[in-house]
Amino acid sequence: MVYKSLVSISDYGREDYLDILDKAESFEQNPNRRLLEGKVVATLFFEPSTRTRLSFETAVNRLGGRVIGFADASCSSVTKGECLKDTIRIVGNYADLIIMRHPLEGAARYASEISTVPIINAGDGANQHPSQTLLDLYSIRKTQGRLDHLNIMMIGDLKYGRTVHSLLMAMSHFNPTFQFVAPDALRLPKEYVRFLSEKGIPFQEYTDYMPYIEQADIIYMTRVQKERFLDPIEYERNKNAYVLTNEALQHTKDTVKVLHPLPRINEIPLDVDDNPKAYYFTQARNGLYVRQAIIAKVLQLL
Amino acid sequence: MTRDIKNEKMIVSALKNGTVIDHIPPRNLFKVIALLDLDQCTSQMTFGTNLNSKLLGKKAIIKIADLFLEEKDIDKIAMIAPTAKLNIIKDYQVVEKRALCIPDVVKGIVKCLNPKCITNNEEVPTVFEVVERHPLTLRCHYCEKTVGQEDIVLR
Ligand SMILES: [Zn+2]
Numbered sequence: 301m302v303y304k305s306l307v308s309i310s311d312y313g314r315e316d317y318l319d320i321l322d323k324a325e326s327f328e329q330n331p332n333r334r335l336l337e338g339k340v341v342a343t344l345f346f347e348p349s350t351r352t353r354l355s356f357e358t359a360v361n362r363l364g365g366r367v368i369g370f371a372d373a374s375c376s377s378v379t380k381g382e383c384l385k386d387t388i389r390i391v392g393n394y395a396d397l398i399i400m401r402h403p404l405e406g407a408a409r410y411a412s413e414i415s416t417v418p419i420i421n422a423g424d425g426a427n428q429h430p431s432q433t434l435l436d437l438y439s440i441r442k443t444q445g446r447l448d449h450l451n452i453m454m455i456g457d458l459k460y461g462r463t464v465h466s467l468l469m470a471m472s473h474f475n476p477t478f479q480f481v482a483p484d485a486l487r488l489p490k491e492y493v494r495f496l497s498e499k500g501i502p503f504q505e506y507t508d509y510m511p512y513i514e515q516a517d518i519i520y521m522t523r524v525q526k527e528r529f530l531d532p533i534e535y536e537r538n539k540n541a542y543v544l545t546n547e548a549l550q551h552t553k554d555t556v557k558v559l560h561p562l563p564r565i566n567e568i569p570l571d572v573d574d575n576p577k578a579y580y581f582t583q584a585r586n587g588l589y590v591r592q593a594i595i596a597k598v599l600q601l602l
Numbered sequence: 603m604t605r606d607i608k609n610e611k612m613i614v615s616a617l618k619n620g621t622v623i624d625h626i627p628p629r630n631l632f633k634v635i636a637l638l639d640l641d642q643c644t645s646q647m648t649f650g651t652n653l654n655s656k657l658l659g660k661k662a663i664i665k666i667a668d669l670f671l672e673e674k675d676i677d678k679i680a681m682i683a684p685t686a687k688l689n690i691i692k693d694y695q696v697v698e699k700r701a702l703c704i705p706d707v708v709k710g711i712v713k714c715l716n717p718k719c720i721t722n723n724e725e726v727p728t729v730f731e732v733v734e735r736h737p738l739t740l741r742c743h744y745c746e747k748t749v750g751q752e753d754i755v756l757r
Binding site for chain 1: 725
């Protein structure tokens with residue numbers, strides 16, 4: 301049997317995405333299926349991320365598997381200077397699957413090359429976090445009934461936001477139209493602009509969402525963090541321009557949904573939470589079904 | 603002083619045995635010297651730079667007596683000066699001419715510029731995929747960051 305690790309969103313293509321989304325749909329209908337009976341899954345969090353870890357561990361538990369691992373590198377032998385290679389080799393002797401998060405970029409790719417069991421990347425520094433992207437895709441398909449020919453508006457930090465870049469790459473398989481709304485300092489990097497141009501995917505770049513928000517099917521919000529600005533005055537000038545209010549949402553399609561990878565800072569005021577267009581908490585819950593589906597896909601259980 | 607084309611020819615042809623690295627962009631000459639550790643090399647050497655070149659406008663050239671490069675070093679030159687050409691000289695004759703070729707995957711010789719990359723923090727050999735050849739653009743197989751020709755640093 302050939303296992304395939306999931307390290308980067310580009311490891312998979314359109315058919316794989318759809319396969320995972322279909323599996324996730326079946327887990328949403330029935331999350332408790334003992335497909336991992338008798339199996340051990342290691343969650344190695346070299347860097348803490350409580351929400352991601354709990355989501356993966358719940359997924360394993362609902363599939364009937366057992367979990368070993370650590371939540372923080374400070375309580376493992378990693379602090380004694382053990383290298384990643386040794387940790388992965390040793391844990392591979394105990395577990396059937398390794399789910400890992402690591403502060404260094406490329407750590408999961410390297411682990412997948414030396415591991416005897418498949419690896420699921422739960423985040424490697426600022427590089428990849430494919431389960432987040434797949435749950436974004438799931439949420440988009442579930443709310444819009446399709447992935448093809450949608451107008452996706454992305455707002456906020458488009459320069460450093462890795463979820464934005466991964467979602468853009470994944471959606472590129474489905475004939476999207478993009479609208480990018482960001483302050484000049486946080487515009488989409490050139491390499492992604494070039495990628496979209498080469499693929500002939502239509503997109504516009506704005507610094508203000510207001511006149512264009514009515515075209516959006518999906519509004520994908522991101523955090524605008526103070527430390528991303530070299531000039532604090534620039535931050536003060538921009539921080540409120542990328543806040544999505546109930547007032548602004550009045551000008552949107554009835555079917556629009558607001559997504560956010562969470563946690564948020566101030567870009568979505570709390571009173572938007574009750575707006576039927578707000579979808580970010582359901583989006584987070586979808587993460588459980590999608591992570592069950594990823595585990596099933598990687599271990600070829602379904 | 604007018605440039606003496608004949609004299610430039612002389613520099614190349616006067617080598618009995620050794621290697622001539624021709625068609626180096628002048629701004630990359632010292633990078634090539636450094637990557638081959640030529641400052642440590644005791645052979646007779648001639649360097650020429652800002653010579654006229656039909657191909658590049660201006661070029662630099664390195665001539666090293668009694669030295670034949672290993673494949674690993676040739677690959678390194680390809681990273682820094684992809685336009686360069688090698689002439690292997692034996693007994694005053696050019697016995698082999700070769701253009702440098704850049705492989706699809708570059709292993710072990712280029713350093714990743716991302717300080718948070720696993721290859722800069724653990725003992726992991728670097729691997730780069732060639733995204734574009736002109737100008738040379740490499741993508742780190744691990745952290746997925748790209749690096750352009752002018753920023754390429756050898757390990
Ligand atoms: Zn790298």
